[in-house]
Amino acid sequence: MKLLFSIFYTLISLSFSAFASEHVLNRGNGSEVDSLNIHQAQGLNSHNVLRDLYEGLMTLDAHGKPIYGVATSHKVENNVWTFYLRDDAKWSDGSPVVAGDFVRAWRLAVDPKTAAPYAFLLDNIIHAKKVMQMKLPAKNLVVKALDDLTLQVNLWQPDSAFLEKLSLPIFYPLPKTKGEKHQLVSNGAYKIKNWVVQEKLELVKNPYYYDKDKVYFEKVNYWVTENQSSELKRFRAGEIDITESIPDSQIKWLQENLSDELHISPYLGSFFLGLNLADKNLKNHKLRQALSLAIDRDILTQKVLKTGQQPAYHIIPQELVGENVKYKLSDSQKDKEKAKELFQQTGLNANELKIEILYNNSGNQRKVAIAIAAMWRQTLGIRAKLLNQEWKVFVQSRKSIKRQAFRSGWIADYADALSFLELFTSGSRFNFYRYKNQQYNELVEKIKVCSNAVEKNQLIEQAQNHLLNDIPVIPLYYYVSRHLVNSQIFGYFDNVADRHLSKFLYSKGD
Helix, strand or coil: CHHHHHHHHHHHHHHHHHHHHCCEEEEECCCCCCCCCCCCCCCHHHHHHHHHHCCCCEEECCCCCEEECCEEEEEEECCEEEEEECCCCECCCCCECCHHHHHHHHHHHHCCCCCCCCHHHHCCECCHHHHHCCCCCHHHCCEEEEECCEEEEEECCCCCCHHHHCCCHHHCCCCCCCHHHHHHCCCCCEEEEEEECCCEEEEEECCCCCCHHHCCCCEEEEECCCCHHHHHHHHHCCCCCECCCCCHHHHHHHHHHCCCCEEEEEEEEEEEEEECCCCCCCCCHHHHHHHHHCCCHHHHHHHHHCCCCEECCCCCCHHHCCCCCCCCCCCHHHHHHHHHHHHHHHCCCCCCCEEEEEEECCHHHHHHHHHHHHHHHHHHCCEEEEEEECHHHHHHHCCCCCCCEEEEEEECCCCCCHHHHHHHCCCCCCCCCCCCCHHHHHHHHHHHHCCCHHHHHHHHHHHHHHHHHHCCEEEEEEEEEEEEECCCEECCCCCCCCCCCHHHCEECCC
């Protein structure tokens, strides 16, 4: 009996040791991902996962800078880009990644039937716009496989940000498999093992990834963590290694007790309140002005958020507009007086007016919405109705003609002001504000083809002034990235893109 017990105990111990030695990374990821389809994914949380699952011609290094991925080199002649692919890149089913996989994916991206939100990033490829306008079939997109390891892309005009764009999900390849199987086969450092909706996504190392021997974590769990306070508790309990965010209300405690784990860093992103210009009340320009001026950004950043965000009176972060453009701050007291004056000129009755503010489930988002509602009430006498929704529902709901005000914002996909300006063009799928200004559209097109830095910055300033005058959105603050990172996790470097691929992370705690 003792012998049997000893054998049983030994087997249990060995099994436990094997389990304990498995390298697992647990990451908080905020809301449930909206999609893992490379053409449909919109949220940052979806893109976080996709960067682990896929790899484009370019990828990102540990500092968030673009480096070669599936490509090993390239050349450019007269706007013709030729990429040479590595011969050891494989899909997670063992099949090779070839140039035709990129051709297939990019043609599908611009196909109107796909309705890919980020398809506009391919605009500069010859015939992309005509395909998206249904004037040409997708096969006419001028991208071709010269052979399995050589891809050629023809652009209309020079694009200094093209290599950086190629690291984005919309430029990822797709395997020959059809339909939903696309999501089961990937070419990045990881592949999907399990997806429990509203709980977690479980990724495991791709055994065919060319650099698999340098990938430390065998498994990565992306946990749904909409409530920042609960996420913090899980971090302190050791259940999560990297948080998606932090509860701003506990920033002082975090600075005093978890200073080594707390990462707050500048971020190329702006947060703003979107306005539906088709709404019968929000069509009133003076009302939009009054709503904007009534918001005290200093109180919002210093008293409500309290984690380093900077007040924003412009849409594009200062770092992307050039040194010659100097942003001005504002006088909150004068702004409030002006807001009252403008609201009186609208002819609207404050007691009868109610504006809905839509936001996604998040403790921090709720605090911002409550603060804005209180400022409108105090300064203008306007009541706000607060409506929160789960992220997937919110992503669709913000498109509705019935929406009034809604949380919005943008993180630069690439380090150029165009990443922000393109959002507000009439044809943009991210123009949820129903903003239409032909002069603005023309300025954006001029910026795209401008090669003179000084002239380009002047055009950018003109375009942004249109937005500031027309107010399709109300700028509120500039983002900072805010995370807690387990002190035993290494290879994590703060960067303005706030992109951290799991393949670069490792632990010394095992």
